[in-house]
Amino acid sequence: MNSDARVNHVRSALTYVRRFSGTTVLIKLGGAALQDPELVSSICEDLTLIRSAGISVVLVHGGGPSINQELTRRGIQWEFLEGQRITTPEMMEVIERVLCGSVNRTIVRTLNASGVPAVGISGGDAQTLLCKAAHPKLGQVGQIETVNTGFILSVMDQAIPVIAPIGVGRDGTAFNINADWAASRIAQSLGVGKLIFLTDQDGILDSNKKLIPELDAAELENLIENGTVQGGMLAKTRTILHALRHGVKDIHVLNARRPHGLIEELFTDQGVGTACRLRSLSGGTSV
Numbered sequence: 001m002n003s004d005a006r007v008n009h010v011r012s013a014l015t016y017v018r019r020f021s022g023t024t025v026l027i028k029l030g031g032a033a034l035q036d037p038e039l040v041s042s043i044c045e046d047l048t049l050i051r052s053a054g055i056s057v058v059l060v061h062g063g064g065p066s067i068n069q070e071l072t073r074r075g076i077q078w079e080f081l082e083g084q085r086i087t088t089p090e091m092m093e094v095i096e097r098v099l100c101g102s103v104n105r106t107i108v109r110t111l112n113a114s115g116v117p118a119v120g121i122s123g124g125d126a127q128t129l130l131c132k133a134a135h136p137k138l139g140q141v142g143q144i145e146t147v148n149t150g151f152i153l154s155v156m157d158q159a160i161p162v163i164a165p166i167g168v169g170r171d172g173t174a175f176n177i178n179a180d181w182a183a184s185r186i187a188q189s190l191g192v193g194k195l196i197f198l199t200d201q202d203g204i205l206d207s208n209k210k211l212i213p214e215l216d217a218a219e220l221e222n223l224i225e226n227g228t229v230q231g232g233m234l235a236k237t238r239t240i241l242h243a244l245r246h247g248v249k250d251i252h253v254l255n256a257r258r259p260h261g262l263i264e265e266l267f268t269d270q271g272v273g274t275a276c277r278l279r280s281l282s283g284g285t286s287v
Helices: 001-021 037-052 063-075 089-113 149-156 179-190 217-225 230-243 261-266
Strands: 024-029 054-063 118-122 131-132 142-147 160-164 166-168 173-177 194-199 215-216 250-255 275-279
Touching: 001 024, 001 194, 024 037, 024 179, 037 054, 037 089, 037 160, 037 173, 037 261, 054 063, 054 089, 054 149, 054 179, 063 089, 089 118, 089 160, 089 173, 131 179, 131 215, 142 179, 149 160, 194 230, 194 261, 215 217, 217 275, 230 250, 230 275, 250 261
Parallel strands: 024 054, 024 194, 054 160, 118 160, 131 166, 194 250, 215 275
Antiparallel strands: 131 142, 166 173, 250 275
């Protein structure tokens, strides 16, 4: 790279820093990525750089693989319905212990070791995620009714909130919340402009398993209706649609294993993963 190219690269990055400085980005970190300590450390280092650029960060995490391991160890079987784990009271105890315990604490410790103050919270703390039962067939799976944004903002004044997707009912019942739905509803309530899903895929894929670089709401709906997205990606796509229709303008789905993918997404011209917007900026993408 010659000197002119280097200068242009830096100028471009500084333009993005200026654009996003003073804003809030919500990042949802998928459970698969959390199985790799080196990857978690690398992502936390990127979050350190992002926060140093004047960008506030809220982190919501999953933990599916860790939950599966603990349920298997205890001999508890499980099943999913349309991408959501059917949750019995016995399973709820395990899920809460795993998400609020080992998974959340690992992220918080790693961020703190990277020089970023982080505070781990559960959606049950201060009724951050107040829920009702989502559907009788799902058991103790929660549908978020309200988000305690005041509590989250109070944490953001001092640190990165690291939120475990556990909700609470008005009677104190604990609920398992799909982490994608938690991220979507929190982003909407905080008025966040950019929501980033870090997943184990390069983005949203078409029927030929090829990456779709950009999608609008109508195209996302089409992917659901024709069965292209299934399982966990089906639930994620529904949360993306809901967020787009409730004020979140810019949503990206990218692979957590892409080296410094967060930095690339926020501070460079190069497109990463799948960009989702209410209406396409480029006139649409064929799916």
